[in-house]
Amino acid sequence: MRPVRLTPLLALAVLFQLTSVSFAEAQEDLESRLEPVREEFGLPAMVAAVAVDGEIVAAGATGLRALGHDAPAEVEDRIHIGSDTKAMTALLAGMAVEEDLLSWNSTIGDVLGDKVPDMNETLAEVRLEQLLSHSSGIPSDTQEMIEIYFNANAFEHNLTDLRLMALDAWKDHEPVIPDDSPFQYANFGYLIAGTMIETAMGQPWEALIQQRIFQPLELETAGLGATATPGLIDALVGHSQENTGEPEARPWGAAADIPPIMGPAGTAHMSILDFARWGAWISGGAHRGPKLVAPETLAYIMDPKVPAKIPNPPPGTPEEGGYALGWGIEQFDWADRPLHTHNGSNSMNLAKILVDPEVDIAIVVATNIGGRQANLAAGYIMKELYLAYGGN
Template identity: 80%
Template sequence: MLHFRLALLPAFALLLITFMANDSAARDNLKDQLEPVRQEFALPALVAAVAHEGKIVAAGASGVRAIGHDAKAELQDQIHIGSDTKAMTALLAGMAVEEGRLAWDSTIGEVLGDEVQGMNETLAKVRLEQLLSHSSGIPSDTQEMIEIYFNTDAFDYNLTNLRLMALEAWKKNEPVIPENSPFQYANFGYLIAGTMLETAMGQPWEALIQQRIFQPLELETAGLGATATPGLIDALVGHFPDDDGQPEPRLWGAAADIPPIMGPAGTAHMSILDFARWGGWIAGQAERGPDLVEPETLAYIMEPKVQAKIPDPPPGIPEEGGYALGWGFEQFDWAERPLHTHNGSNSMNLAKILIDRDQDLAIVVATNIGGEQANLAAGEIMKTLYLTYGKD
């Protein structure tokens, strides 16, 4: 019997290779479209993929994994998606709501008041939905928040405890909602939302995203933190300016990503193909398996809750548009209707995702460097792909 199984292995391997080749052949190769843009904007690598009706219909990779190294960018290479992780945290919140563990109007005080006592009264009344829609009055990253993120306690505590300690350190601050718009892009708000999920669901956020999103969707390349295996250049490595302003690859270690305490706000990575699979599931409006949440719950998550008006926004954040729960809702001048979108960057990478639910279409673009040039290049590719694969 053992010899019979061994005899089947070469045939099975050949069948698998043939299937993978046919799968790749069925997709449009975008490399020739990506390469000129990559060169024009001087990016290390540029990758993109398109999913339509749950199938990846186009994908491509160009450039190198890291400047100064010969390894070419590949479709299976992990890319860092930064704040595009926020949509996944919002989906986990939807699961908690469906299971009766939380409600959209659950407050920080109700869920975390026993763990973090003496909170500012206004902060304690902030609702989960406000945290996920950046409308809680919690500001964008302040110097005090940055000092909390980059603390020295990481070696002494688990991440769940560190997040509670972060709220403990900030608990006396009073959220203030601006007059012109309640929208303030708040990573700290997502850190708190992740802590509420951990308390309500009894597991670390890291375990929840693995077990409830990555595994059911079969995102086999998905993980958290820096993309490359320490000691190897086996993924798209982020780049950051050195002292002379030249892009330097951040290969491994703490310098290769934001602190893991910020996981709920943006530390996920995965291949561009898996990123497209995630987008394809969202574009399918939860009508296509796996059954992560009810379609009504996903529709609620995708419904804009606040209008954003941001003067002089950083790269990747629009000046105005709707914001749902982990998703922007923006009118582009090249599209007939507003589309769901989000941008993610840990300052060393940049990723964009675009969802057209009416056409069951998802477009993802990423590069392994941050900044305005990266944003412009990824935006140009996103527009081109939408005009090519959108059928309206």
């Protein structure tokens, strides 16, 4: 492993651990970076954390949990991480592979054919690895898929049954792989992958992520769905601009998150500190405890599987990169090598994660509103923290 470059701020971060400087003071330093960016981009709140060599060296929170309420954002507050959940689903798949319950080449038909008969032959031949790398030919969300996600049957069935019903409703479609690139970001593909995992492992995806990831990593704030306790403003609350064009807090109920059926694609939440702990476990290459999978399995998950072309990317997002299993690989103009990263958003929140196993750094940034401004602000902070804490 290449030694960490001791930039001035990284040296300062080390000093925090070696002198009487408190973590609260380190936190204040990071908040001084976040607040002007939060104000400039008009965000309700902004939180971030940095982990180096498995330890959180800085964290900060600024702004409000919810507009219209006077509760300030704190680093212990739960934040919604959206599609950053996909990396956790991919890790559960790795566990199933290690336990010989699945293989990366297991097909939808192999695992679910008995439960969803008369499936389109091409769809039935789609492999688990294709689903997890967005290269199956299943398209990005269509209107038909959205109607399946929001099906009124949600009140009458368990989530495992609902996911099987979703696949059954879409089973006549034939996946089509584009000529220029096989990459099509497909939430529906992750819904199917989650169904394969829970079928093979004999437990609902919701139980698996709790028992096999959240609990072993001691992510005590981690959960699924909307962040705030009904009736309380005790977390970073998502904000929607759909109705009036102005940010509106969405604290509770169905309007506060995407449908639970989409859990494998992106419904996890946790504090920015726990999000950093998750990132730190990844950046450590599975060499630090707890043992969730073997280092070789995590390396396979993180290895790029498909080139990814992003049409009309937002500013700061490369047009091309790669996609592994639940992780994107991007070459940023401020880094000297491609980095593992991912964005997550349920349209009301936005979370970014970046890990660099070469120098064992994990950086997480989140805000409680979605959209272009949130993406730009979080991307700017991610870059600044990477350069400050050991990247180059």
